[in-house]
Amino acid sequence: MHSNIVEETDMKQFFSRPRALGTLGVLAFCAAFCTAFCTSTASAADLLAEAKASHVLRVANTQSSPPWSLLDDNNQPSGYDVAIAKEVGKRIGVPNVVFVADSFKNFVEGLKSAKYDLVMNDLTPTPERAKQVDFGDPYGVEDFRIFVRVENTDINGQATLKGKRVGVVTGSSNESWARAHLTDSDVRSYDNGGLVFNDLGSGRLDAVIISHFGGMKYANVNHLPVKEVGEPLIYQLSAPALAKGQPALLAAVNKAIAGMMADGTIAALGKKWVGANYDMVGTIAKARQQKE
Incomplete structure (x- = not known):
């Protein structure tokens, strides 16, 4: 050495x-x-030791991607990822979790600059991200779909996106997937889901690729004339992300997630926040077996 x-x-x-x-x-x-x-x-800084000493675990999320992360009626962070993060904090000995609002495109740099200790917001562990930050074991999963305007009959799956204007959220896993798999499409990036769905609703985009839950949120809340078409393009896991060189924090988080898998906590929180019939544990297993 x-x-x-x-x-x-x-x-x-x-x-x-x-x-x-x-x-x-x-x-x-x-x-x-x-x-x-x-x-x-x-x-050399040990983030787990620092969190225990300060009694604060800093966790980043967007606070705008329900059911994973959102602000409740009292303007407080809520959602599936928030509930998971709070439980992780308790199990690693730092029950005071402070949530830091940020966007997907900033998460990696935010970890590298020590802006927060963890990112827990439906973040997919991709090879590109793993070069810069570490990921813990997955605790969530969702399927990504195609959304189009209600009158559209031309687009009904991946093959029919050729030559089409496809919107994605900057820095998200749906952007990286689209750029890798839709090489014959005009892929356009937007800073947030609200903007991309506004352009879909106004006709400036032909389609949007986003999670089922994210797409339904924008369609329902904003009363947009859009619909979901085709089968899921891909299942994408979500896992906690942290700066490299933090073995103690990584091990503690993974132990907490394993315990939550084993004792039914993840299954229960999935049903509470994602859907009463949603099999979070089973769908995670399915996603781990899939091949892109």
Whole structure:
């Protein structure tokens, strides 16, 4: 293992040669030394220990993607992911969970910059995201569908999206799926579901790919003339995300989720928030077996 600590004798030898290296060389060395030292120090921080010491677990979600994350009638975070996060906090020894509102496109950078400890908001563990952050075990799942205007009869499945204008939410897993699988479509990204559904309702888009629950929310709440068509395009798991280099926090979260799977907590919360007939545990198992 190579250390980021520069030996004192090496430092003395370096700074004894300023004429040979010049002022810019000295400054460059100092910048590199500081970057390496600060990075090493930051990565050494144990977020689980810090959360226990401060008695606060910071969890990010959008607070605008029901039934997973929303604001209730008292303007407080609520929903399936919120309930799961609160239970995780209790089981890892940090029952005071503070929710931080953010958007999907900011989640990865928010974790990397220590803006929050966890992201729990219907976030799918994709290979691209896993290069930058770690994911715990899945605790949720949903199916992604195609939504079109009610009078549309041309689009009824993935094959009929060729050449069509398809809206997705920026930074979401439906965007990454669409760009990978709909190469013959005009895929357009929007900052949030409200905007993308407004354009579908007004005819500026031919279709939208979004979760069943998200799509039904925008259709019903905004009274838009849209409908869901075709079979699910894909089942997508949701899992807690956290910064890399946090083995203690990752292990604690996974242990909490395993316990919630075993004792029926996840099944009960799924029925409460997603639907009385929704088999969260069984659908998670189905999603883990699927192949894209």
